[in-house]
Amino acid sequence: MNSLPSPSKSDAAFPFTVYEQQFKALADSQRLEILHHITAAGSVCVCDLTERMNLPQSKLSYHLKILLDASLIDREKHGTWNYYMLNDQALNHLLSEELCCLFRGK
């Protein structure tokens, strides 16, 4: 489910690469808006987002892939549709409870 290596705080030479990737994924207002939509809706397909955000499909697929690769969201295939939902575990590990309902679940 989570393909990222799990970092250890005690490793002095820890290169922060996992956190770097996850913060990079969060470092874009369009992706934050995507996360916000997913947070509000529970799960969304690409077509939901193209309608709501008025962005081209290829752009959304690109940004969703970045969030997916960083394990901040998960994907489920149903027929022709791809549904995206929050990866609560990863988001709760990373973000404060005060960001609850903004771009992370409860």
Added chain:
Amino acid sequence: MNSLPSPSKSDAAFPFTVYEQQFKALADSQRLEILHHITAAGSVCVCDLTERMNLPQSKLSYHLKILLDASLIDREKHGTWNYYMLNDQALNHLLSEELCCLFRGK
């Protein structure tokens, strides 16, 4: 102390710009390493970091400015030295308690 506007969760058109800036600041392994050093040391000057991280001074000033502009750290001038320290309030608002001691205080 914190020059960033305070975002409101209830604003439907909220553009996430503050969070974008803060996550951008975190989205770089060198800056995470800087934060980690500051977390460990309490406060550091640029010369401490040039020694510990073996990076040119201008590069460190550049990255420190990005963290500073995002209000993730604060600066205090003492003579010729500039000391940098964590902005605990901003970091605690943003990051989970599990990241305590990695790049945020207690």
Added chain:
DNA sequence: TTATTACATCAAAATAAATTGATATAATAA
């Protein structure tokens, strides 16, 4: 005053990320 230390800032070059429009694929419907 001159020299030195600690640092910020600048402009140019290098690198990385985002955007666009096109094409490919897989599932379903006709």
Added chain:
DNA sequence: TTATTATATCAATTTATTTTGATGTAATAA
């Protein structure tokens, strides 16, 4: 089978970020 829908991916371009080396400045020391 053919058409359609939903989506991923690709290559080219545009835009943003990072790096580098140089220069400027302010504080202190000689």
